[in-house]
Amino acid sequence: MIKVLSAGALATVQDLGRTGGLHLGVGTSGAMDPLALAAGNILLRNEENAAAVEIPVFPFKVRFERTTVFAVTGADCAARIGETPVLPCWAHRAEAGQLLSLSHPQQTTWRATRAYLCIDDGIDVPAVLGSRSTQLRGSFGGHEGRPLRDGDELPTGRSSGRAVPGFGLMPPGLLLPLEADGVPAVRVLPAAEYDCFTNSSQDALWSTAWKITAQSDRYGYRLAGRELNPLRPLELRSHGIVPGVIQVPHGGQPIIQMRDAQPSGGYPKIGTVIEADLWRLGQAPIGSNIRFIRCSWDEALSASADIRRWLANARRLVELHCGEGGGR
Template identity: 35%
Template sequence: MNSPASLEIVSPGAYASVQDIGRRGFRRIGVPWAGVLDPRLMRIANALVGNPGTAPVIECFDGGLQVLARGAAVRVAVAGDAVLEIEHDGERKPLPAWRSVTLADGDILRIRRMGSGRIAALALEGLALPQVLGSASTYARAALGGVDGRALAAGVCVPAQPASGAERILPEPPEVDERPIRVVFGPQADHFSAETFDTFLGSDYRVTAEADRMGVRLEGPVLGHLGPAEIISDATVPGSIQVPGKGQPIVLLADAQTAGGYPKIATVIGSDIPRLAACRPGQTLRFAAVSAAEGERIARETEAETLALLAAIRPFVAEGVDLTALYSANLVGGVVNARSPEYRPLTAGDD
């Protein structure tokens, strides 16, 4: 029996799609991973509503997403530095991110804008969609996964289950990391001179308007090639930094092609891909080189930080209510068993 609860997309904002951990194991046959651009946001949002960590979420860019509860109360949570608003019976109120909230039938949740970054993950309790090649992630270019293989649009309803359990909150969200984007050189490092690497690491690069789930084009000092600007096409991965003939780098992301013919000067480490993907058009960034071993160490450190954030999630307590004190107090004193021999009715003169 299907649940009556669902979440209707009133507006998808700049771009919104259903994503999970991604479609792994098929790059050899030309199928990109897809999946969330920031796995930490996915895991936190899901934990806030009680879903498994890699359950599908709604990933959105730059605010503007509006969703409406349909059929029954549903529980949602937004992870990301987002400015939120909830509308109930025509009354609008601000709502902090990094917590779950129950939307009554007819309530609207809006992501008005992003504070820092441009990516937010909205988790919906009980969200479950059919998997294609082991994932519910939307890869719109091939109409795979998600809802009918497409990005979310106004009027689309995403199935859910009626809200249950307690609302939760992450008291101290992760801080914004403004360090350079860390990279490992190669795999075509021999296509570039030492001077080019100095330019690459010593210059600011600006994110252009061509920045989406497929990749990010950067603008800055030209990166020259030692030889031809093209190679025989070989494998790429999210994080690959291609340098085409014009010398302006392109960083590939989750929806990018699985092979390419431009030399790759470096590869962004996995821990920093979410930070780069969250850069807005016009924002500048710098790169810093690390070894592969250092990249692995950073990955372990990042995972430990994520686990600490997940462990810090606790039940949400409305302002002024201390549930711990409430549950530990003897709220009903002097209770007696009416069937006990010691029981007798109160009489005149009793205190």
């Protein structure tokens, strides 16, 4: 068990998400950076879908109520056990009663804003509709369907004894960089209504930087930049959407649907961030700029293959270090 001593704001329990329910009106939820969560679970030799704590606001502090092995992935937030620095994306041993504190993310070559606290055998909250992820809009899943508060106690799974401290991985943000003209970028497929926008709006989508505004959260990222205008007024019936869809409301400033987005909407869709780049978007700081890179379906599939290759290599490295029968 771990006890939350300082929750910051909007820290939640998340796994890789709730799939198969969009047609029933149930959103996906899950980690905003699923690659960071998977990396932490690989390090600890957990199931890759084991639940962890997603931390978007700092400082954050917990106390370990039993001896365990843990990893902090995602943002480099100057983690410490007591006064001892903790390396990011590294498996560490914590003794019962020790405190883990996370500070504001460091300004490094890999700019990230969300950290993930992964624990040996995961956070053991009940699965709801096949997932332990917190769905804030519906107030279910995770820990009582809400953000964590000071004093919350989170049960952890029964240790398998497979997690081995003293080993780490190179963060994917450093190994898989993507920029356009020096600005962090994500790849985008043109969407259903792309051809309904003016040529100048289409050009603006690809050629300009877009600011992630303060009105952004797990539901959606509201962007600021050049106005995107349709050739003629568009009135659409609500229809199914997924995380990554870029909608353009009447004001002409796009919104990217994120992990807690509703499963339907009626604004025209100009593009969709490919699934392989959603983790990049999930780590983009509020107030920063991003660029969109147009890609093809084949390029999107190739990007997904790159992610699978990175995960496979991470598993292989951990097993080489720990050995098939590795333990503490």
